[in-house]
Amino acid sequence: MPENNINNHIKKRASRLSFFAYPYVIWMALFVVIPIIIMAVYALTNSDFAPTAENFADMGIYSSVFVRSFQLAFIATAVCLLIGYPVSYLMAREGSGFQRVAMALIMLPMWMNFLLRTYSWMSILENNGLLNQFLQAIGFFALWNKLTGQEIMYFRMLRTSGAVVLGMVYNYLPFMILPIYSVLIKLDHSLIEAARDLGADSGQVFRKVILPLSLPGVLSGITMVFVPSVSTFAISRLLGGGTRMMLGDLIEQQFVGGAYDPHLGAAISMVMMVIVILCMVLMNHFGEGEEQAMIL
Secondary structure, three states: OHHHHHHHHHHHHHHHHHHOOHHHHHHHHHHHHHHHHHHHHHHOEOOOOOEOOHHHHHHHHHHHHHHHHHHHHHHHHHHHHHHHHHHHHHHHHOOHHHHHHHHHHHHHHHHOOHHHHHHHHHHHHOOOOHHHHHHHHOOHHHHHHHHHOOOOOOOOOOOOHHHHHHHHHHHHHHHHHHHHHHHHOOOOHHHHHHHHHOOOOHHHHHHHHHHHHOHHHHHHHHHHHHHHHHOOOHHHHHHHOOOOOOHHHHHHHHHHOOOOOHHHHHHHHHHHHHHHHHHHHHHHHHHHHHHHHHHO
């Protein structure tokens, strides 16, 4: 009898908790499921809403935009990983005081508006911007011209692919640091001590223990950086100056720009969504394989 009463009590509490999930289900239906259905309808129809596959065939002329978007997103993600992992590792090894200060410094730029941060980089990177003015003030351009025989007054940094990647790294780097840090800070140090007792040096401890155990945070960080990077449009427009069009810019043009074609824009959005989902599934599968290997 007591077990039946406990089971009934658990079922009643579960039913009460499930009631509070209804608003979330309604929210997901209104703002996720229904928009995806609408996007699919537009992607698979023409201007008369007759079924067609021409929208997907017409995307071939924008293949360079697809390549550029994924290329710059991969580069930005790799740079974020190369910077974010050492920073996360250093934070996890230091004391609580250092961690609080470092976390505040990492999160401080996120308190400002996204566009404001991007406009700030425009002021820094433009031809007459702060960085070029600083290089000119310290005599760098005079030395450069003397060594190379050129006559330049500034470096062209804005409206380049490098500026777009820089903007992505600056804006999305915290999304790489925080997941990795949250995993590293919870590592069982007894495993590290056991590895050292067995004769492993620092490099072996990192490769055999720390890196495999931190892989879930790495995969989460890669996903959180790559997905917004491949679909960004504000960074590529402002720092790329419209010369480095990416998928986000292309989709925006189809819906609100001069090349108004929502059916083609929906098709591009649908293909990009499928590609991103496949990448996420692949990374999750890779992470599960690594976890199983660690268990074995």
